[in-house]
Amino acid sequence: MNRLCGPIGVNGIIPDSISDASQLIILDLGSNSFSGPIPTTLGNLRNLRQLILHSNKLTRDSSTQELSFLSSLTRLILSNNPLNGTLPVSIGNFSALERFLVDNCSIKGSIPNEVWSLSDLATLSLEDNELTGSVPTAIGQMRMLQVLHLDSTAPFQTILEGEIPNEGSFANLSAGSFLGNSKLCGAPQFQVLPCKASTRQGLKRSVSKPIIYILSAIVLTVLVLELIFLLFRSQKKKSKPLDKEDMPALSTWRRISYQELGHATSGFDESCLLGKGGFGSVYKGKLLDGMIIAVKVFHLQVQRALRIFNDESLVLEYLATGSLEKWLHSHNHFLDVLQRLNILIDVASALEYLHHGYGTLIVHCDLKPNNILLGEGMVACVGDFGIAKLLGEQDSMTQTHTFATIGCMAPEYGLEGIVSARGDVYSFGILMMESFTRKKPTDNMFYLIQ
Structure with a gap:
């Protein structure tokens, strides 16, 4: 068994014995009424890739330190739990983390710098907490970041301050990521107050705008x-075929075995599914050499697919930007x-x-x-x-x-x-x-x- 999804409406505590399922890849116990601390024994599930515990009544003790051993974790979803406390620096140990959702968890204090060192992080949601401090400039260096929520729906709940970086992945974020943070400043696209600058800097900006328009x-x-x-x-x-000597040389395409594709996608597990179309399904995988790929597996029972495609799958470069x-x-x-x-x-x-x-x-x-x-x-x-x-x-x-x-x-x-x-x-x-x-x-x- 590599996937465990609990029924909706269950209460009580999460049993320590759940760690006996050592081959678990996905553990989804979200939208229940579980209470008590997150079991420290979950740190024994070394193959776990997705831990989904949102919308419960879970609290936190030293469990985050134990969970830091889950180095293969790609999704950690803890939203809507009264975790309290601060974000621990041990979060930096989740080196493979792609989605981290801890919104509405009564988190206090500043955001540790270790969060910004997660190079594969694409989605980060910290909204509706009691965060303070400034937005570090290092956040602009997160190349994979696509979705960021530091906003707040309650007045005076999240009080971040300082300048919002306008470089790297931040250049493509919108104002929705920072709603409710009145002390932030930055570019007009974020709909916050402009940062204070010297007269010379202001003159440079006023001159640069017409140049950009031109x-x-x-x-x-x-x-x-x-x-x-x-x-x-x-x-x-007119459509004229090129001579063979004029045609660009074709690359030598790498041939990948079915066994290697199965290993890269965890046996074409649903957790790796990116999407489905009329001709097939697309899975995200990671080859033995570390290359991230997208595998399109065709539905060969579709008559049109049989007529059009010679192979059962295509292996393409994975473009994470979307x-x-x-x-x-x-x-x-x-x-x-x-x-x-x-x-x-x-x-x-x-x-x-x-x-x-x-x-x-x-x-x-x-x-x-x-x-x-x-x-x-x-x-x-x-x-x-x-x-x-x-x-x-x-x-x-x-x-x-x-x-x-x-x-x-x-x-x-x-x-x-x-x-x-x-x-x-x-x-x-x-x-x-x-x-x-x-x-x-x-x-x-x-x-x-x-």
Whole structure:
């Protein structure tokens, strides 16, 4: 047994004997009425990856010191428990921690620096506690951080002060992470008071703003001109296969055995599941050499999958930053204008490669924010070629019965199933509109009155 989920509504104390299940990977006892201290014997579950104890009546003694031996723990969810006390420095021992939720736990005092040393931490929720002190500058160096909650819904509950860093992962956070902290200061995107600065610094800021606006306009103009050039070239240039000597050399792809994939994903356990789609499921895994991967396992019982794919799975690089969809339409994330421009330029370059990089034209057919994945440094990658089409030398368009996303596809694709490179360009235009307005193409503001 590697997963234990308790029934809802159970009360009493958590028995020490639970540590006898030494092979446990997931322990979920959330949303119950357990009381008393968290058992110190949980520290014996060395294979445990997820410990979920939220919404109980648990308290804390020396248990956190014992739990620090759980070096494989990726999720620690303790929200809505009267833990009291301060956050211990031993939290820094959770070196693999990705999600740490300890909101509404009556935690007092300052946030220990050891929290900011958790390099894999992507989600940190400390809201609705009684925290004090300042936000350390080291927090801006957390490259994987995507969601941060230091906000408070009760007056005078969380009293943090100082300047909010505006670098690293912090540059993409929004005001929702800091609500209720009136003593914080920082950039306008956080909706807090500006930090006090000298007259000279203020002059630099006032001069830099027009420069940023001018540079943004120049970059946007260059991007539009590049798109016009690509459109013009795609109309004039006939589909001509490249000579073998002109074609770029293909990489030697690494072959990974099924056994290695099973070990990397804990036997394709549900705890590693990233999501499901029409053609298969995607799992997160870690290879023996430490490389983080995303494994797409196809549903071979689906007739369309049998016709399209030759292999049962694809192993891809895992991009932890997430999709453009998440960054555009989540209140916990923020992209400035230059970041959006750079992402769109990356996507335009990828489309140019698909349409003109090889002798065979590749039409993506489903270009949308959810299929734009972001890597380190916000570098954009075009993914999910589930319904992509290959067009031969004599074909500039073809018909298909597989439809893309409503609102993102060209009219001829939606009405007649006709796909072409022009359809991808149309979808890219919709992507540009959605990126700068942060409105989905199905939003009422884009409907024309006929």
